[in-house]
Amino acid sequence: MNASTASVNVLKIGLSKAKDDALLLGFFKDKVELAGEIKLLDNVLGGIISRYIKDGNFKGEKSEVKVIYTGNNIKNVVLVGLGEEDKFSFEILSGVIAGASRKLRDGRIESFSVFLDSFNNKKLEDESVVEKIVLSSLIGMYQFTEYKTKDKDKIKRVKQVTLITGSGKNFENGLMRNLVIADAVNKTRDLVNTPPNIATPEYVSDYAKGLARKSGLKCTVFDERQILEMKMGCLDAVGKGSVNKPRLVVIEYKGAGKERAIAIVGKGVTFDSGGLNVKPYPYILNMKDDMAGAAAAMHVIESCAKLKLPLNLTVVAPLCENMIDADSYRPDDVLTAYNGMTVEIKNTDAEGRLILADALSYAAKTKPLALIDIATLTGASTIVLGSVGTPFLSTDEKLSERLKNASKSSLEKLWELPLWPEYEESIKSDVADIKNISEEGDAGVIMGAIFLKNFVGDSPWAHIDIGTTVWSKAEKGMLTKGATGATVRLMMDLLINWKA
Ligand code: BES
Ligand code: ZN
Ligand code: ZN
Numbered sequence: 198m199n200a201s202t203a204s205v206n207v208l209k210i211g212l213s214k215a216k217d218d219a220l221l222l223g224f225f226k227d228k229v230e231l232a233g234e235i236k237l238l239d240n241v242l243g244g245i246i247s248r249y250i251k252d253g254n255f256k257g258e259k260s261e262v263k264v265i266y267t268g269n270n271i272k273n274v275v276l277v278g279l280g281e282e283d284k285f286s287f288e289i290l291s292g293v294i295a296g297a298s299r300k301l302r303d304g305r306i307e308s309f310s311v312f313l314d315s316f317n318n319k320k321l322e323d324e325s326v327v328e329k330i331v332l333s334s335l336i337g338m339y340q341f342t343e344y345k346t347k348d349k350d351k352i353k354r355v356k357q358v359t360l361i362t363g364s365g366k367n368f369e370n371g372l373m374r375n376l377v378i379a380d381a382v383n384k385t386r387d388l389v390n391t392p393p394n395i396a397t398p399e400y401v402s403d404y405a406k407g408l409a410r411k412s413g414l415k416c417t418v419f420d421e422r423q424i425l426e427m428k429m430g431c432l433d434a435v436g437k438g439s440v441n442k443p444r445l446v447v448i449e450y451k452g453a454g455k456e457r458a459i460a461i462v463g464k465g466v467t468f469d470s471g472g473l474n475v476k477p478y479p480y481i482l483n484m485k486d487d488m489a490g491a492a493a494a495m496h497v498i499e500s501c502a503k504l505k506l507p508l509n510l511t512v513v514a515p516l517c518e519n520m521i522d523a524d525s526y527r528p529d530d531v532l533t534a535y536n537g538m539t540v541e542i543k544n545t546d547a548e549g550r551l552i553l554a555d556a557l558s559y560a561a562k563t564k565p566l567a568l569i570d571i572a573t574l575t576g577a578s579t580i581v582l583g584s585v586g587t588p589f590l591s592t593d594e595k596l597s598e599r600l601k602n603a604s605k606s607s608l609e610k611l612w613e614l615p616l617w618p619e620y621e622e623s624i625k626s627d628v629a630d631i632k633n634i635s636e637e638g639d640a641g642v643i644m645g646a647i648f649l650k651n652f653v654g655d656s657p658w659a660h661i662d663i664g665t666t667v668w669s670k671a672e673k674g675m676l677t678k679g680a681t682g683a684t685v686r687l688m689m690d691l692l693i694n695w696k697a
Contacts, residue, residue, distance in 0.1 A: 202380055203338070205331050207360045207368050212238040212312060215361055219264070219273040219301055219309040222246075223293075223316040224257040225282035234363065235315065238274075242267050246274055259289060262297045264304065275301065275309070277316075285318040287329050288608050292674030294330050295337025299672070302338050302355045309355065313362040323364050328371045329608075332686070334358055335379035336675050341390040377503045378689045381496035382682035388492040389667070389680035393468035393485040397441035398516035401465060401488060405446045405495055405514065412502040419445040429515075429555035430533040431540065435548045436517030438472060438525030443517035445556065446491070450501050450510045458509035459695070460565035460656075461498070461688065462556045464549045464572035465491030465516035472519045472545030473527055480576070486680060487549070489667040490571035491516060497688045508695050513560045515552040519545070531629045535559055536652055539629035547633045549574045550645055554652045561654035566697075567596050568656040570649065571663060571684050577641025578664035586610035587666045587683065590646040593657030600659055603691035608675075609684065611661070620647045661687075 208215075212234040222235055229250050231239050239246040245267055249255065255263045259280030264273050277297050279285055294311070301309050311334075317326050335358075342352050360368070388396065388404065402418045409416030421442035425433050429445065436443025446465075449458070466487035470476060476484065491514035498512045526532070530542045532551065536558035540551065549572050560568055581588050589611050591597040597613055604611040620643055623635035631651060635644045646660045663683040669676040 202335055202383055203355045203358050205335070205358045205360070205372065205376060207327070207362065207372060208310075209362060209364070211363070212361065213241045215310055216270040217272070217308055217310040217359060218306045219275050220271045221275045221277050221297055221309060221311045223277050223279050223312070224255070225279050225285065225318065226257040226259070228282060229255060229257050234312070238271070242269055242271075242274070246276070250276070260293055260296055262300050273306070279316070282318045285320070287321065287325065290316060290326065291329050291333035291608060295333040295675045298334040298337050298355065298358075302353050305353055307355055308357040308359070310359040310361050313360050314364065323362070323366050324368060324371050327360060327368045328375045330360065331358070331372060331375040332379050333675050335376070336382050336682070337677070339383050339386055339677050341387065341679055343387070344392070374504060374693065377500050378686055381500045381689065382685045385489070385492045385496045385682040385685050386680040389486050389489045391485070393518070396467050396485065396488065398436070398444045398465070398467055398518060399441060401467060401491065401516050402444040402446050405448060408495060408499050409448050412499050414498065414502055415449040417447045427535065428533065429535045429559070431551035432515045432517060432555045434526040434530065434532050435472070435519055435551050438522040439518035439520040441467070441518045443515070445559075446512070446514040446516060448495065448498050448512040450498050452501065452506050453508045456509050457564060457566045458511045459692070460511045460513060460560040460563065460568045461494045462513045462553060462560050462568070462570040463490035463492070463494030464488065464553055464570070464574065465514045466549060466552070467516060467518050469519045469546070469548065470521060472548060473521060473525055474544050474546045475521060476546060483668060486667050487573050488516065489573050489663060489680060489683065493571050493682065493684045493688065496685055497692070500689055501692055504693070506692055506695070508692065510692070511560065511563060511565065513556045515556040517552060519548045534652060536561075538631065538651055541626040541629040541632040543632045543636060544634045550633060550648045553649055557649060557652040558654070561652065561656045565656050567593070568653055568658045569661065570659075571661045573664045573667050574645045574662045575641045575664045578662045578666075581614070581642050582612055582665070584665050584669070586612050587661060587663055588612055588614050588642045589659055589661045590614050590616050590643065591659035592616065592650065592653070593659070596657045596659050599691055600687070603687050603694070607686040607690040609687040611687065614643055614646070616643070616646060616650060620644060624648055
């Protein structure tokens with residue numbers, strides 16, 4: 198599907214030896230005088246860069262991108278502004294590279310080079326700069342064109358990105374890791390962007406089987422009959438109202454022998470109409486993205502296998518469609534989850550926590566080292582953090598610390614909310630053990646987590662609510678319009694640095 202991911206390589210050569218359609222040079226604000234390698238290149242080009250800058254055409258403002266046509270070995274020199282030198286960060290670097298990469302692609306450049314040494318204020322580690330450039334360029338240039346039929350041949354694509362550096366360091370491992378991560382992010386976006394009439398529970402479970410087969414992973418798919426036999430009363434009930442019957446996908450990666458596994462559970466509602474509590478327009482739009490947790494989890498485990506990480510990981514993905522039918526589950530129904538708890542339904546649109554109840558209790562039974570669920574669980578996540586960051590909650594301080602560290606280095610912003618016991622009162626039911634919503638309607642993200650906590654046993658657990666960050670309405674920095682691939686970079690950072 199996403200055949201657009203460019204190849205990336207590193208060249209350790211002098212700039213004046215470079216040959217490409219374009220070359221990106223980074224400059225800090227008001228520090229646009231040429232020196233070293235860039236000055237040599239300018240001499241080779243007959244002073245074209247220095248004249249352009251002297252004429253006041255480029256100041257090095259953050260995200261400023263100016264293209265100078267040279268007609269030489271380097272056909273276009275691209276001056277990229279990095280803003281103030283002392284404010285420079287990986288985040289600024291990533292946003293700038295993503296934006297510049299897109300601009301070149303849209304200008305029909307098919308191959309470009311980046312002069313690595315100019316994209317560092319000497320404070321960041323060269324290895325990490327390479328990693329962020331690769332990741333942000335490949336993620337920033339993502340586009341979903343699968344369902345366009347007109348002018349397919351006119352779709353613009355960058356095929357090759359080359360990093361040029363004088364550094365003696367070895368970038369191989371970081372480069373390889375980040376190619377795998379970028380691919381995982383973009384494939385997650387592809388699957389989430391795929392329309393819901395195509396990406397049904399069966400389609401997604403077949404996709405999981407294919408992915409597992411290619412990476413040598415064990416994959417088990419339970420169908421609607423087995424879901425019922427296993428007494429997953431919640432997944433069964435939510436999935437019942439659709440002709441596209443539910444599936445439960447379990448994928449296992451073993452990179453550490455007999456050690457206990459980490460478990461990731463991903464919400465996989467392939468379309469959330471709200472059920473009998475139907476979502477009104479426009480809230481019903483985009484509800485194909487309600488399987489993004491499952492999509493992320495599947496590509497995370499695939500990446501762990503590709504990178505041969507020394508850990509065991511299990512992914513559990515409950516897949517279903519929340520639809521309206523004579524067979525739909527109802528408000529006031531009482532369901533029995535896989536762990537035996539009874540749940541009174543007060544709103545059929547709070548379906549994610551129900552299918553996660555079964556999936557989490559299934560995963561908890563395997564006594565995982567850590568249990569993490571990723572879910573587009575609430576619209577209320579927008580109220581908490583807007584589209585800037587993702588709320589999470591955890592029962593375990595160590596796991597929460599690990600997530601915060603992964604958040605810092607992956608640049609996927611997370612913020613922790615509390616699981617105070619006072620909230621538990623709000624989901625007590627008059628007829629069953631608990632109900633699926635708090636009828637007061639406050640603290641939506643927390644209430645979702647308070648519900649889920651009943652199904653995790655004593656596993657160290659974290660819940661990540663990507664209800665808002667799953668989707669971007671705008672093209673901005675590393676984000677393009679549409680599915681974001683939320684948590685893939687975060688999870689990969691967490692797992693790469695796991696160490697028991
Ligand atoms: N899938 C939605 C959450 C969602 C809403 C994700 C908007 C992305 C954008 C979830 O199943 C849902 O409908 N949640 C309800 C919960 C409520 C009924 C307690 C919500 O957030 O309104
Ligand atoms: Zn819903
Ligand atoms: Zn949902």
